[in-house]
Amino acid sequence: MKAALSRRDFIKNSAVAGAAIGASSFGIATGAPAGKTIKVAVIGCGGRGTGALQNCIDAGKAIGVDVQLVGLADAFQDRIDSAVQKFGLDPKKAFVGWDGYKKLLESTEAELVLTAAPPGFRPVHVEAIIGAGKHLFVEKPVGVDAPGCRRIIAAGEKAKEKGLSIVAGTQRRHQTVYLENAAKVEKGAIGKILGGVVQWNGQIPWIYKRKQGEGDADYMARNWLNFTELSGDHIVEQHLHNLDVALWFLGRHPESALGFGGRHRRYTGNQYDFFSVDYDFGDGVHIHSQCRQIAGCANAVTEFFRGTDGEVIPGGKLSGKDVSVPEFKGHENPYVQEHIDLINSIFDKKPINEAKNVAESTLTAIMGRISAYTGQKVRWVDLMEPAAKSPLYDMVLSPAPEDFEKGAVKAPADDVIAIPGKEGDIRDKGEAKPQKGKKKS
Numbered sequence: 001m002k003a004a005l006s007r008r009d010f011i012k013n014s015a016v017a018g019a020a021i022g023a024s025s026f027g028i029a030t031g032a033p034a035g036k037t038i039k040v041a042v043i044g045c046g047g048r049g050t051g052a053l054q055n056c057i058d059a060g061k062a063i064g065v066d067v068q069l070v071g072l073a074d075a076f077q078d079r080i081d082s083a084v085q086k087f088g089l090d091p092k093k094a095f096v097g098w099d100g101y102k103k104l105l106e107s108t109e110a111e112l113v114l115t116a117a118p119p120g121f122r123p124v125h126v127e128a129i130i131g132a133g134k135h136l137f138v139e140k141p142v143g144v145d146a147p148g149c150r151r152i153i154a155a156g157e158k159a160k161e162k163g164l165s166i167v168a169g170t171q172r173r174h175q176t177v178y179l180e181n182a183a184k185v186e187k188g189a190i191g192k193i194l195g196g197v198v199q200w201n202g203q204i205p206w207i208y209k210r211k212q213g214e215g216d217a218d219y220m221a222r223n224w225l226n227f228t229e230l231s232g233d234h235i236v237e238q239h240l241h242n243l244d245v246a247l248w249f250l251g252r253h254p255e256s257a258l259g260f261g262g263r264h265r266r267y268t269g270n271q272y273d274f275f276s277v278d279y280d281f282g283d284g285v286h287i288h289s290q291c292r293q294i295a296g297c298a299n300a301v302t303e304f305f306r307g308t309d310g311e312v313i314p315g316g317k318l319s320g321k322d323v324s325v326p327e328f329k330g331h332e333n334p335y336v337q338e339h340i341d342l343i344n345s346i347f348d349k350k351p352i353n354e355a356k357n358v359a360e361s362t363l364t365a366i367m368g369r370i371s372a373y374t375g376q377k378v379r380w381v382d383l384m385e386p387a388a389k390s391p392l393y394d395m396v397l398s399p400a401p402e403d404f405e406k407g408a409v410k411a412p413a414d415d416v417i418a419i420p421g422k423e424g425d426i427r428d429k430g431e432a433k434p435q436k437g438k439k440k441s
């Protein structure tokens with residue numbers, strides 16, 4: 001039988017193991033603050049917002065804490081109505097509109113806010129939640145451009161000053177198999193990581209077609225998953241999970257990204273439907289990132305790293321040297337475990353802060369997207385160091401979240417996508433012909 005490992009024991013052990021895997025706080029439901037209550041509100045009440053609320057309620061049940069819903073906010077009345085009905089909230093505590101989050105935060109008695117609106121709105125919502133002094137569960141990704149991600153890192157620092165916890169929806173960091181493999185890799189089970197592959201190859205989750213007479217802001221927010229300005233594109237919105245595992249296991253962010261991508265079959269919005277990116281992590285280490293949303297192709301959602309002494313699929317098998325690590329035990333559902341860890345950290349007054357981790361993973365995905373869209377190599381310093389003097393440092397996607405509140409949203413054209421390279425290529429010079437005297441390849 002497995003011995004239960006307390007969160008404190010694990011933190012102690014992981015501190016001995018070193019910093020690279022210690023990026024997150026982990027553990028199981030121990031030291032449960034039975035008989036206590038926590039008041040919770042949600043911003044963005046779609047599939048994940050209501051799903052995260054249910055996970056939070058289930059986490060409370062697992063550790064004997066009564067999770068009480070005290071407020072909801074969403075851009076749309078129909079989303080609020082269905083969440084109010086599902087969770088039985090007094091409709092007076094539910095707020096609709098682009099500034100619904102402000103009204104919620106002004107009036108709510110919530111101690112913890114879960115935020116799961118489309119990623120483009122994340123920096124604004126996170127700043128407001130931390131500003132209001134609430135603990136935070138924040139869905140990934142945490143932005144769509146570099147300035148937005150830097151706002152999240154700054155809000156994370158504010159949260160530290162205020163003693164607030166932030167847990168991100170990168171649930172693999174709370175999943176037993178990943179934690180155990182991370183601890184083994186940290187202890188040298190596969191030696192030094194030399195490289196790897198991370199993949200999310202699947203299909204387009206959904207599209208929303210514009211209704212007749214629908215305004216730009218409403219259309220974009222309803223079809224957010226297909227507009228880069230609100231989702232970041234699927235390399236950011238979805239593949240971030242796998243990139244996050246690469247940053248976690250390597251213990252650092254990449255130095256640069258050089259990627260390709262394109263669009264064959266998607267419609268509505270302005271995203272690509274595939275990306276292939278080489279991430280250079282320095283020291284000769286490269287991670288190949290691949291993501292595709294096209295139905296009817298070979299699918300894979302996984303990570304793989306090869307080291308000098310072995311190899312690991314972080315969510316599966318590790319082959320390498322025998323090393324001894326603590327036995328990890330947690331809730332079978334990592335989406336629940338992340339809320340167990342969050343609630344425990346609040347009652348233990350030992351704040352978890354995952355803001356920087358998730359912001360750096362989001363930035364990594366953004367580097368890959370910009371590289372594929374432009375055809376250029378994108379360096380970490382381009383997004384993070386003003387001294388690098390890159391125009392990408394201040395590049396904010398438009399419309400920005402503030403534009404929705406100002407009523408100044410012009411939706412980008414549907415089905416017009418980024419084209420890499422510069423004007424004046426062969427397409428602009430007429431028919432492409434093989435050049436005389438040059439070998440055809």
Ligand SMILES: NC(=O)c1ccc[n+]([C@@H]2O[C@H](COP(=O)([O-])OP(=O)(O)OC[C@H]3O[C@@H](n4cnc5c(N)ncnc54)[C@H](O)[C@@H]3O)[C@@H](O)[C@H]2O)c1
Pocket residue numbers: 043044045046047048049073074075076079097098100101116117118119121139140141169170171221237238404
């Ligand atoms: N961790 C995971 O595995 C996981 C899984 C699915 C989704 N997600 C993430 O959760 C987030 C939401 O995804 P979803 O699938 O729930 O989408 P969804 O479309 O079902 O829900 C989004 C909700 O946000 C609302 N909304 C839009 N603009 C808003 C605004 N300005 N203010 C408040 N509410 C607003 C929408 O009306 C909708 O109810 C995304 O960031 C997504 O990447 C994470």
